[in-house]
Amino acid sequence: MTASVSTPALIALDWGTTSLRAYLLGADGLALDTRASSAGIMNLPAGGFDQAFEETCGAWLDAHAHLPVIAAGMVGSAQGWVEAPYVETPANADALVAGIVDVKTARGVVLHVVPGVLERGVLPNVMRGEETQIFGALASEPALGNAGGALIGLPGTHAKWAFVADERIERFYTFMTGETFSALRDHTILGRTMHPTATHDEQAFLRGVDTARDAGHPGMLATIFSTRTLGLTGQLSAEQQSDYLSGLLIGHELRGLNEVLTREQSALAGKPLRLIGNDALCNRYRAALARFGCHGAATVAHATEHGLYGIAALAGLVAARRAA
Amino acid sequence: MTASVSTPALIALDWGTTSLRAYLLGADGLALDTRASSAGIMNLPAGGFDQAFEETCGAWLDAHAHLPVIAAGMVGSAQGWVEAPYVETPANADALVAGIVDVKTARGVVLHVVPGVLERGVLPNVMRGEETQIFGALASEPALGNAGGALIGLPGTHAKWAFVADERIERFYTFMTGETFSALRDHTILGRTMHPTATHDEQAFLRGVDTARDAGHPGMLATIFSTRTLGLTGQLSAEQQSDYLSGLLIGHELRGLNEVLTREQSALAGKPLRLIGNDALCNRYRAALARFGCHGAATVAHATEHGLYGIAALAGLVAARRAA
Numbered sequence: 160m161t162a163s164v165s166t167p168a169l170i171a172l173d174w175g176t177t178s179l180r181a182y183l184l185g186a187d188g189l190a191l192d193t194r195a196s197s198a199g200i201m202n203l204p205a206g207g208f209d210q211a212f213e214e215t216c217g218a219w220l221d222a223h224a225h226l227p228v229i230a231a232g233m234v235g236s237a238q239g240w241v242e243a244p245y246v247e248t249p250a251n252a253d254a255l256v257a258g259i260v261d262v263k264t265a266r267g268v269v270l271h272v273v274p275g276v277l278e279r280g281v282l283p284n285v286m287r288g289e290e291t292q293i294f295g296a297l298a299s300e301p302a303l304g305n306a307g308g309a310l311i312g313l314p315g316t317h318a319k320w321a322f323v324a325d326e327r328i329e330r331f332y333t334f335m336t337g338e339t340f341s342a343l344r345d346h347t348i349l350g351r352t353m354h355p356t357a358t359h360d361e362q363a364f365l366r367g368v369d370t371a372r373d374a375g376h377p378g379m380l381a382t383i384f385s386t387r388t389l390g391l392t393g394q395l396s397a398e399q400q401s402d403y404l405s406g407l408l409i410g411h412e413l414r415g416l417n418e419v420l421t422r423e424q425s426a427l428a429g430k431p432l433r434l435i436g437n438d439a440l441c442n443r444y445r446a447a448l449a450r451f452g453c454h455g456a457a458t459v460a461h462a463t464e465h466g467l468y469g470i471a472a473l474a475g476l477v478a479a480r481r482a483a
Numbered sequence: 484m485t486a487s488v489s490t491p492a493l494i495a496l497d498w499g500t501t502s503l504r505a506y507l508l509g510a511d512g513l514a515l516d517t518r519a520s521s522a523g524i525m526n527l528p529a530g531g532f533d534q535a536f537e538e539t540c541g542a543w544l545d546a547h548a549h550l551p552v553i554a555a556g557m558v559g560s561a562q563g564w565v566e567a568p569y570v571e572t573p574a575n576a577d578a579l580v581a582g583i584v585d586v587k588t589a590r591g592v593v594l595h596v597v598p599g600v601l602e603r604g605v606l607p608n609v610m611r612g613e614e615t616q617i618f619g620a621l622a623s624e625p626a627l628g629n630a631g632g633a634l635i636g637l638p639g640t641h642a643k644w645a646f647v648a649d650e651r652i653e654r655f656y657t658f659m660t661g662e663t664f665s666a667l668r669d670h671t672i673l674g675r676t677m678h679p680t681a682t683h684d685e686q687a688f689l690r691g692v693d694t695a696r697d698a699g700h701p702g703m704l705a706t707i708f709s710t711r712t713l714g715l716t717g718q719l720s721a722e723q724q725s726d727y728l729s730g731l732l733i734g735h736e737l738r739g740l741n742e743v744l745t746r747e748q749s750a751l752a753g754k755p756l757r758l759i760g761n762d763a764l765c766n767r768y769r770a771a772l773a774r775f776g777c778h779g780a781a782t783v784a785h786a787t788e789h790g791l792y793g794i795a796a797l798a799g800l801v802a803a804r805r806a807a
Contacts, residue, residue: 282700283712317672317708320701333712334704335671342666347659348641374746376606378739379703380658380732384641388607388657408704415702422698 167191167223168477170216171467172270174234175288176201180463181215183226186477188468190461192219200233200240208240209265220268227476229467231273232288235260240270245277245285249327252294256474273470276328284333289319292435293328295466296459300433309431310416312456314409314440320416332419334412340405343383349404352390354397359439361446363399367406368447372414379411409447417451428452435462491515491547492801494540495791496594498558499612500525504787505539507550510801512792514785516543524557524564532564533589544592551800553791555597556612559584564594569601569609573651576618580798597794600652608657613643616759617652619790620783624757633755634740636780638733638764644740656743658736664729667707673728676714678721683763685770687723691730692771696738703735733771741775752776759786 165185173180177199183192198204198211206213220226235243241262246254258274275287293311296303303309308324316337322329344350376382386404389395395403417427427448434441434456441458448456471477489509497504501523507516522528522535530537544550559567565586570578582598599611617635620627627633632648640662645655668674700706710728713719719727741751751772758765758780765782772780795801 277716279716281694282706282709283716283718284708285712285715332701332705333708334701335673335708336704338671339667339704339707342670343663346666346670347662349659370605375743376739377656377658377743378735380660380663380736381656381739382606383663384608384657384659385606388609391609392601392603392607394607411702412704415700415705419699419701 165189165191167219167226169468169471170219170226170228171464171471172216172228172230172234173232173288173291173463173467174230174239175199175232179211179215181219182464182467183219184464184468188465190464200236200238208234212264212270213266217266220266227271227471228268229259229271229273229471229474229476231291231463231467231470235272235274236287239272241272243272243274246274246290248276248278248331249325249329250276250290251325251327252297252470252473255290255294255470259470259474271471271474271476273467276331278330284331286319286321286331286333289313289321289435290328291466291470292459292462293321293323293466294469295462295464296433296435297323297326298465298469299459299462303431303433307431309433310427311459312432312434312436312444314434314436314444318412332416334415336408336412340408343404343408344401349383349386349400352387352397353400353404355401356398359443360399360402363395363402364406364443365446365450366395367403367408368410368413368450369406371407371410372450379407382407382411405443406447409443410450413444413447413451426452432456434458489513489515491543491550493792493795494543494550494552495788495795496540496552496554496558497556497612497615497787497791498554498563499523499556503535503539505543506788506791507543508788508792512789514788524560524562532558536588536594537590541590544590551595551795552592553583553595553597553795553798553800555615555787555791555794559596559598560611563596565596567596567598570598570614572600572602572655573649573653574600574614575649575651576621576794576797579614579618579794583794583798595795595798595800597791600655602654608655610643610645610655610657613637613645613759614652615790615794616783616786617645617647617790618793619786619788620757620759621647621650622789622793623783623786627755627757631755633757634751635783636756636758636760636768638758638760638768642736656740658739660732660736664732667728667732668725673707673710673724676711676721677724677728679725680722683767684723684726687719687726688730688767689770689774690719691727691732692734692737692774693730695731695734696774703731706731706735729767730771733767734774737768737771737775750776756780758782 168186169184171182181194243260276290278284304326313319318334321331492510493508495506505518567584600614602608628650637643642658646653
């Protein structure tokens, strides 16, 4: 919970596949109260979306019946509460506002659902929820939206890297880094020689990053096998193998991104760059980015709340409350 | 079973992690009889190695008590029947013979176990069993062992690509292509939208190969997500997604290999190249190699038997039988 003298102005939901985070935001956009639940859209209680919504936001609405409610994330997917069709790149905040789809809850409150973003092309890409966080980052630091452009990374199960410029999401990539790491660790021979530990072995992690970054190998399907063979040859302990593999995969992600930039006469080292995500993971990425010459990749705090508040304000939801 | 007028000269075993294949070879090196069992070293019957050996080879030895017996594969690993320490690259057939380690069976027969090959370096590599198949390919087609060099590919769970020259295995790579494919299909979001079919969709497979081969993407962790997004955008049916993903991974393997060759002023398109493995998988690789301009990648038949027979002959095991 965050103390604030502000009065409640908005209920903002980050409603994903496996979790639901709710924020009671004041007129200044700061959180007055927060709720977290495991009621993601694939993990709903018996009463479905309405029940999850009541359990999370019911008390707030009992106290403040007419608060506007906005949501982003998988809740707007085809498997969500209501489908908010994707907005296509390049996408600015106005396009997201224009794409908002409403659904009426059992309580009679309207839930305003922000659409995701789709990039068409040979390798199509989709995001739901991250677009809102990205506009939250631009709200916190408007210079990121300049014409020169910036890169915003959102590490995780499906890591996203978005190119932003002119206050728009120009294009983005999805890297299945987190999910591939789990699948390799838990369901291939690589996991069999690993000994899990609670501590992060920075040296093993960076060794993995450096191995992926350096040119003299034939790609990720080959480098990952070294997790095993460095163990077999006594060069990597069982306790180090998990962090080494993590470094390899994050290193391959950043190498791939850097190669795209290089083809555009740019580089990770020369780009304004921000991270959005949990601290431990952002710290890993920051350490890995430094190996590519990229420093100053700060983590954006409260990107989700800022993004939801900003879109609600642009949609007139918060202004309407203020006027009420 | 293969008909032959030859008399038995050698029992040859390809004894891996999950299977045991046994060949009764004549003095001409051709198979008179074969046995296959699931008694790999991680799947032994109650009586262990001796029991598996008796069940597979007992009848042959009852009929021909003094036949020499040779084996290659994981049976010579630290988890095998007896450890045959790795021979280091560059390795020729003489080095393998010098590294043979014997173990006496309960029946009193000596099993001669061929060692695997280790390549030291930043990314160490190991093989057990494939080295014997590679020398089988060189026995079938001696020109592959010329000074100019050739590439021998062994597709599978852990695909190997070996550079051979001067009748030696100079160096090799391991690509975890098969195992990564299974882990991604069975344990990530990619499998959820796939509809398995018995037929191979060549068009979807080659689309995956081409996507991996082309330069305009940021690497494998990104391209694999297109299996899902091409489905979401109606460009890839549920039935096509598995073959597309297979093509992507094999394409990334060959792209990585080709990049290594390019750095050495060579290319897949210009290399003498052979494949060892089952027909369906070799056909996939041949189709993928053609997209890299590499044609004429023939499959080597009977590489295992030829390799085991050749090493046994070089070790004097078969000659001893002939003289008896």
